[in-house]
Amino acid sequence: xxxxxxxxxxxxxxxxxxxxxxxxxxxxxxxxxxxxxxxxxxxxxxxxxxxxxxxxxxxxxxxxxxxxxxxxxxxxxxxxxxxxxxxxxxxxxxxxxxxxxxxxxxxxxxxxxxxxxxxxxxxxxxxxxxxxxxxxxxxxxxxxxxxxxxxxxxxxxxxxxxxxxxxxxxxxxxxxxxxxxxxxxxxxxxxxxxxxxxxxxxxxxxxxxxxxxxxxxxxxxxxxxxxxxxxxxxxxxxxxxxxxxxxxxxxxxxxxxxxxxxxxxxxxxxxxxxxx
Numbered sequence: 504x505x506x507x508x509x510x511x512x513x514x515x516x517x518x519x520x521x522x523x524x525x526x527x528x529x530x531x532x533x534x535x536x537x538x539x540x541x542x543x544x545x546x547x548x549x550x551x552x553x554x555x556x557x558x559x560x561x562x563x564x565x566x567x568x569x570x571x572x573x574x575x576x577x578x579x580x581x582x583x584x585x586x587x588x589x590x591x592x593x594x595x596x597x598x599x600x601x602x603x604x605x606x607x608x609x610x611x612x613x614x615x616x617x618x619x620x621x622x623x624x625x626x627x628x629x630x631x632x633x634x635x636x637x638x639x640x641x642x643x644x645x646x647x648x649x650x651x652x653x654x655x656x657x658x659x660x661x662x663x664x665x666x667x668x669x670x671x672x673x674x675x676x677x678x679x680x681x682x683x684x685x686x687x688x689x690x691x692x693x694x695x696x697x698x699x700x701x702x703x704x705x706x707x708x709x710x711x712x713x714x715x716x717x718x719x720x721x722x723x724x725x726x727x728x729x730x731x732x733x734x735x736x737x738x739x740x741x742x743x744x745x746x747x748x749x750x751x752x753x754x755x756x757x758x759x760x761x762x763x764x765x766x767x768x769x770x771x772x773x774x775x776x777x778x779x
Contacts, residue, residue, distance in 0.1 A: 520548050522540070524544075525568060526566045541591075543594040544592065544593060545591070546589065546592065547590065547592060570606070577633055578633060579640065592639065597638060598631065602631040604661075606628075609628070633654070634650065652691065656691050658681065663677060664706060668733055670734075704743060707732045711729055711732050711734070711752070715728060716759035
């Protein structure tokens, strides 16, 4: 991919870009500086500077997710954004995985979204990107309060999803992991019309429901699946599951099982491709 001064003059010079490779190792050349992206890394760059991008290290077509947006949409100091241009950003730790997971899901499930979803999804994307860049710049104070709360809520929810199997997961543990008070955590969830404990229980039940409908897990007893997702009491799990889905876990497993020989369709990640 090549972006020349001629192309820049024809386009919006205030445009910024974020690139996330799914396969291959992109090499970005900008202002005489080369940046090679590894697995799980992103690069943020400004469109007003000429750049060249090639993909190395793969035989199959490369896949690259890119987003383009006006720099004015990011409430960050221009000097700081310039400093981050061309820098590798980790998608493996901190806020990075939230952004990369969201981008991959956004591309993978694009056919399921309606036009009315565009503004909402775009807002979430910009909030996550703002939070990541502000973290890299250590300038969280310049992030608007609404963006900070939304990005914090997404971080909290991501943390909960990753620790559903830990029976010790509690509002106190979640608050401590994010260095906020339990009362502020409750307030975050109240603004979404939720409670912390109820949301944790809902996500655990949904994970159990998904496993119970998976024919590959037919040999796993119900109590093993329940324990895997943080339910230590089988009786408590059965009551909670029946209250949520109107039947016992065993009944659900029986009714949800597909006919033998029938496999559910798989999904693949789509992206912008270029040949190595």
